[in-house]
Amino acid sequence: MTLMTTHNGRGESGGVVGKAIRNVFARAEPGEVMRIQERAADSQPRMGFFTDTTVCIGCKACEVACKQWNQLPSDGIKFTGNSYDNTSHLSETTWRHVAFVEQMDRQGIHGKDRWLMMSDVCKHCDDAPCENACPTGALVYNEFGNVYVQPDICNGCGYCVTACPFGVLGRSEVDGHAHKCTLCFDRQTMGMEPACAKACPTDSIQFGPIEELRAKARKRVEELHARGETDAWLYGADETEEYSRLNAFFLLKDHPHAYNLPEQPRRAKKGMAMRYLFSLAATAALAAISAVAFMEGSRSQNA
């Protein structure tokens, strides 16, 4: 028996038990949630995405499937002039976005010019700054280890929007709440893979237990290196000095900035305690000065 809750097509959670657990663990670390869930139910490994951009053909089936399954509205028809990328970025209404990079001024590995195509998505960070920032506890780590915005709790404060180093979350102008990729939470609870992974014709988007995906990805990189494609590398598979691992990680072939990804994502919360101390000290110092001034004033009066 698993502590599952019911979900409708919009990824909203029903069920008192699931809600209660999420409420209580609004502050829990991802590992904590998983350990407690494991004790209580069948062991559920952490699930994630591995996006192998070397086999992406830029068909945008993932964008379409995501919009279709999650009933997301259209973003309007606009031609950006940026190659085939007319979506530009992830947002509250776009949870999969395909980036196109044409590199025609390069003598490639095999002497060919090349295109880089990547299906971008919420990174579902192990230690997510958006979850840290959320004041209502709407953002939680669900039982699959993914970062999930509970749409019935978010009150649209917009703090998560500023916290994300990848610019994933946006606040909807229609309902005022923040939205992002749910990693098809509703599909996962029914034992299905996310819509984008299902639709991807080349299996560029792979879904499964994250440890298996990391192993697969490392093997793939070795394979590419053996072939002479030494510019292949994994973005987000390993912890960096500053940032946790990503549960949606990528195989890239160029610098992250070429894909509009941050070279070094940063945790907003780092150094927060020091900043609080600094702020309290400055205010308290002025308050102390005022107390002294009041004391001196009263003393001179009494003298």
Place this chain on the structure above:
Amino acid sequence: MPEEIVLEQIRRTQEKEGLRPHENARGVVVPKTTGQPVSEVQALTKRDGSGAPAYYDVPMLKPPVWKWEIANYFFLEGVSAGAFLLARLAERFGGGRYRDVTRAGTIVAAATFAPCPALLIKDLGDPKRFHYMLRVFKPGSPMNLGAWTLTGYGAFMSAAAFREWYRNAAGEPEGRLAKAADSTIGIASDAIGIPLAILLAGYTGVLLSTSNTPLWARNPWIGPLFGVSAMSTGAAATRLLLRSKHRNVTEKPLERVESVGRMAEAATLAGYLASAGTLAAPLTKGRYAAHLWGGVVGAGLVASTVAETVAKRYKKASPFLKLAGAALTLVGAYALKWAMVHAGPPSAKDPKANREMSRASR
């Protein structure tokens, strides 16, 4: 095969024109000859001015959604916290001499606090869910801690305000019950209200800096800057209220808080600008440069100092100049809060700032 022949011809032409690129260790390719005219096709890969990789100058980050409601809230809650602190400290340390400071400070604190909840609620994307802010206690989120602090401060400040009003209307409390209630409220509003007010004064700066917006991200100076600004605006507003009743005897401590506060503001502002560097461009050079240099520095720091200094020498003009000095302090602080909040979106929308902030070397 014919295609291979064509490709070989292209390669030879490019080698001849010296356009053969070299690779760095990561496999990132930079053309060896930059600045030479390149054909349309070869220029397709978007790079920024320095030749480093870029993505069509599409921003990496999302802009903050906060506007005038939050700018006004930052200013008002700062004045409220500062005025409350001064009112309480005047009573505790003033030996009975600063009753009018306490009264005026409490009035200012209550009056400036009153619009704050409405401003915060209005700013939300879904205002009817405003009470969800207190659904959990999550001190790791500055916004949640701020919501709890604001609520607690509101309660204790209101109790202090009620006590002040009661004393004003009915005089010193008589009878054991009234005296006990009076001293309890007094002690509580100091023991709990003062720490809450100290936290409230600067937490908004910590909130801004615990984000990824380049203008604010992880900058340790915004919290102290807002904190000292709260103290000096609290003093300035209290002085203005006192002066409007023609009292000029008991404002010396307030003047001192304001003048020390101005120096502290200058120092923390300088620290912020030094720490943010080029990331502060929307404030220093962009649309809000006038707010920063004219409002914050010009009016709030320079002009108000001049007014106060001149007031000391020319006794005749002194009352007007002192009023002007206090008013200028308030103008400067308002410009600061307004500019800090509104310069956030241009900062997040600037692809160069985004990339600079995300470099590993920073």
